[in-house]
Amino acid sequence: MTTVDRTQVFLLPDLGEGLSEAEIVEWRVAVGDVVTVDQSVVEVETAKAVVDVPCPYAGRVVALHGAAGEVRPVGQPLITIAPLDGGDEPAAHATYREEERAGSGNVLIGYGTGHGGAGRRRRRPRLALAPESGGTPSPAAAGGTAPLVISPIVRRLAKEHGVDLATLRGTGPGGVVRRADVEAARTTAPATRLAAVPDQPAAHVGLAPVGDGDVVIPLTGIRKVIADKLSRSRREIPEVTIWVDVDATGLLETRRAINAATPDEPVSILALLARICLSGLRKFPQLNAHVDTEGQRIVQSAGVHLGIAAQTDRGLIVPVLRDAQRLTTRELAAALVETTTAARAGTLPPARLTGGTFTLNNYGVFGVDGSTPIINHPEAALLGVGRIVDKPWVVDGQLAVRKVTQLSLTFDHRVCDGGVAGGFLRHVADCVEQPALLVANV
Known part of the structure; x- marks a missing residue:
């Protein structure tokens, strides 16, 4: 009689953002334990974050591949599951769901699926x-x-x-x-x-x-990931940077008026700049794109997945607000606070750190005026914002002291020419100087 091996081997899933390996921090299960679909089985740490990895199979654990502290490459065996005694498992338990079969193969599952409990369990020291x-x-x-x-x-x-x-x-x-x-x-x-x-x-x-x-x-961990990604960007993307000084006095006054009217729901300058970027990308969708070098084509994204450059203790990361164009300005403000807080705490899952289509970088928080930022590959453009400072400015023919900042746009010259890039940057600058234009374009 032939014995059929019905075990399922779960491979370390695709972690996204160019990450090719992860280190096992702690196993949540042991050999002999019974697991359900989407149950968290191991905690791993990548150069980006510490995440729980849920298993797409149900059954009994028969092997754990790797010990705590061991680095496992993506696509290598992580855990082996055998079906429970007493008959075949339901198809939904024995196979990947459709979203896991699509794309690159194994992917992290369980985030926002509604399966498998209430998220990460708190470890005891x-x-x-x-x-x-x-x-x-x-x-x-x-x-x-x-x-x-x-x-x-x-x-x-x-x-x-x-x-x-x-x-x-x-x-x-x-x-x-x-x-x-x-x-x-x-x-x-x-x-x-x-x-x-x-x-x-x-x-x-x-x-x-x-x-x-x-x-x-x-050069290890997140520094290595950053170095590799920025090097690839400079190697593959023919980038150009243009910039303009703008009078941000009106934008600051608009923010004060909004927050005075609704002090319990404050709106940040970053949220207003994000709203302006979204307005500009609707007018100039060529910049919300990436170049598919293999297919020799430019792909313009239907939604704006807005990346926000955030400096953390672990290095520079770019969390993403998916479909940001669907959010109101107040929703953008709340999402930015939640996202940057989680990014600095290192609790964002890999899905929140990948898939951006355009990046907003506020380097003014470092007290600098300008920059020529490197594009967040494979995106096509990045808007940088310098500090807002008092400067002499001509208003209606008279010299005045105004709140001035510098905006810089780095763009992939393959996706557009200077007319489109200049038009986008001018639209952003005009909305900063005259926020009423933003209302007119909504």
Whole structure:
């Protein structure tokens, strides 16, 4: 009699945003456990975020592929599930849903599907593990004097940057030391230094020379992802940057009037700029696009998936507001607050960090006037906004002090010429200077 193997192997899903691997932080299940469709089975950390990964199969766990701290490539086995005894499982439990079969294969599921419970479960802090002990709780941890460190990525990051975990006070639940705690301590921790190796020229090992006292910073994690993406953008996109100074006095007055009328629902300048961008993209849809190099075509997106550049403790990320054109200005303001807060906390799922069609970058928060920003590949354009400062400005032939900012637009010259790009930037500038034009164009 032939035995039919009916086990299902769930592969590490496509994490999006060019991410090709993830590190296992904690398994939620063990061999022998029974799982349901969309049940979270493992927590992983990518260069972008820490996420729970739900499994598309139901049944009994027969194998876990990888231990905590191990890096798994996308597309490699993650967990093996066998059907429960007593007959075949329903088709919905044994196979991927239609959305998982479409596109690139395995994708993260469970976000907003309504299946599988109420999201992430809160972990209880565990004892810190002594790295040399092979996973045995250290005596110091057992005595309660060592820091609580759950994530192996946190331990590795602390080691790379010379941060003594014993000196940290964790800000996570129960005092758990988080990545942000290590990053914050880096400014006071001694930098990693690599002494020069005598009689071994750099050419022999294919590396640039490193001398005594040189600071060596590993290009890993989110810094590596950012470097790869920006390098690809510069390599593939023939970008051009244009800019204009604008009088933002009227925009600030409009914001004050809105917030005075509805103080419980404040609207930020960023929300008003986002609304202006959406108005401009409706008038100039050529910029809400990307170039499909394989198909040799330009694809203009039906919806505006607005990316908002956000500086976090883990680096620069660009969370996305999908179909932002459907939101009112107040809804935009609320969504921006929720999104940037979650981005800085590192709680956004990968689906919220990919798929943008146009990016808004407010670098004025860093106290600078202008920039020539790099396009967020594969998008076609990015609007940058400088700080708003008092400057002399001519109004009706008279010199006056006004609130002035600089707007810069970087665009892919393959999708349009200067007329379209200049028309968009001029529309944005006119709406900033005369917000009533925005109402007229809604």
